[in-house]
Amino acid sequence: MMILEDEPWIRKGIENMLPWGDMGIDYVGFASNGKKGLELLDTYRPDIVITDIKMPIMNGITFLENIRKMGLNRIKVIILTGYDDFIFTKKAIQLGATDYILKPIDPHELKETVIKAIHTIKQENQTSLNVSRVQVANYLYEQVMHTSKPAYEEFILPFPYFSLLISTEPLSKQILKTDYSLCDYFSFQFGYAMVYTLCFQNEISYKEMLKGRLSTLQYASNNLGISKLYSSERNHIVDAFQEAQINLQKNLKHGIKIEDLNRKKFYLSKEQEKEILSLLQMGEKTKLLQFMKELIKTNFLFEEKWIFTFQIYTFLSRYLNKPNNIINNNSLFYKLKIANCNEDLDMITEEEIFPLLDQIIGEWNKSPSDIGKRAKKYIDENFVNPLLSLTLVADTLKTSPSYLSHIFKNELNVNFIEYLTEKRVLCAKEKLLNTKMPAYLISEAVGFNDSKYFNRVFKKQTGLTPKQFREISNT
Template structure:
């Protein structure tokens, strides 16, 4: 729901606006009204509106002062429409520099008001969709890099549209309309890691309904889910969801969650197995897998290890070629009850995957890394550029490409793309008069606020301050 607030000192105008707008039809909620800018600022923190409709001439704090204060607040700035009379039109021009998106002349024409608000609602919806798409790519890339490089302690430099989320891990797509039945879910997007579909459900607070897991998705088993987390706990949330999926496969959705402190396949072992795959040594990989299994005492421990081995290996496969293997593994894993079943999974599922990976990695890592850099250098302006997209172009798995960036190029994929974009933005800021939001779009950012944050993190300066520091180099206007 898009939230809107009215700031107008004349009560009869406020009431008139409230009656003119078809709130439900437009998909907006009226979050209250204020009689001046000072009251508006107080309501702002409570309601956090997406749209503000404000008059210019008001007592105590006028519209221009109010709008100026909005720009300095440490929060997402709402979109502002101003109300102005013909005699005050000069003020409307001044308001443009503070980011006002539109204006409406008094007396208010209901059709013009509805049309203006409708256009703005469409813009906000498009921006939200772009933000979610951006989150999807960034979260997938961050998880790839963190899961493959567990020793790294880098925190994500992006935010979700809401403060809390949970992961759902499935092996089959879930229609997104299923999630609409749970009113505690504010947004939802998905991405893929290997054969697993990862649904990210966003929440406004740390209270989530259990209706979704117990009722709405009861026919989508097996499924794994995490507790609610913030963005800094993304890796833990993924591990919880993966463990939950494993246990649901074996024992059903009501199984008690196993402690996350007990892992059977640790990062050093992952690196060792990956090294044997990269060297093309199938026998060494087989021996390593067998050795790991022999160190497990119980059948349950061996099955846990096999699940983790499979989840690790299938990240490096082309998902289009592994649907059959995935189905076979899940069935065998669910029904395994003996040491012979464990050996059957190892020989007929894990070993063929190892062979397939070795056969696919027939190019040298350095060659793949060079080709990836060349592709990024030629396509960094595409806001949809992602690890998965580049991997698809090079016919390798996203996980393997992420590994190559880290080991061969000594930088992760996201950092390389960001550095390329920020460097190009610096050149544009120093040598052109283009508006910052246009430069942001030119170098591949579809969210100017995110561009500002990334640029400052990389350079220590905001884009505006960087341009000011380079002003003597800017080419004069012609």
């Protein structure tokens, strides 16, 4: 919390009015006017600002206007006002002030107002994490499934650093409890496993997590892999995913020199993946079994065949509508751990992998064009939902996210992220032209949870910022 107040006795009264620390609030500092307050935003990074309306140099209203223009909608601004400041108070509410408090300040009213702001912040933080989960999952499905780069992947995770953890079993809440070492996390299912995005404030926190809870977990279970620490300001999602997957392979099978084997990255080429998908889509099980047997025969070394078997399974599992049943029994991963020869791997292929083909063929009983049309219709009707995801649409249509991504790319000639973003930007254009809504509210109204992200995406697609688009269109 930061206070903006030019009268020292009022400021000191607020400072001492409530036990801020006991309320979970860190009082970081103050400024005597709005101009100084703007200068201190980067230093203090407040979640809550309590500001007087009337101050010299820059008043509270102008301060509020500036932080809205800067896209800092996350900051909750509580206005201190008098009975004769009704016009200013109304303007503050229009600009998105969280609340206002009449002078003289009543301690009970101040406490209730701040508690309400804290509750809102917690809700928004959870929504922000949920949106990040959607963005990471969408991006992984689009990027891992296809070689082409999605057009709108420039999202930033809500913490400075992150690491991806892949586990074949869901992790307990005790392992993932948030504290000084782990800021927060979110998870989603990605085919055969759970992917956890672990959020950190700094490198020290990450090392503490590795030495502590994750170290204990890795001794107890080898069914997980974790990436190194990456900066959230650059998009390293796929790098982190591939690294975590390689480390999972290492942990599953000790003794295999996976560093050498993975120089080729993936033994299953994109062309081979396309052939498998094509045969699955046509329901050609006999041809598919023959094709896969020929593929596996080309890998003679046990180490190579082990990796190849693992990768075929992880590839196929992404196309299962509900792979939870397979994850829960975990038999394949146990068999992979104890496999010691090519015959063991042949048995795993026959008993664990080939049966997946029947499940996938059985689920793909609708034509791709029908699924594609229904998916586009669902997006057209629900794009304003910031949590709309490939997984949500796939669940609605009773198919897998990977298959839906495949249909978008190969049948509709556009990927899911592109189609969803184009719908949102088109709607934003209409609102910029036909309403006086500020850009940050339009951002929320069309499904973008973050106004800065909205501005980046809008400019990338139109060549103009929302403000420039509105000004040029109205001239």
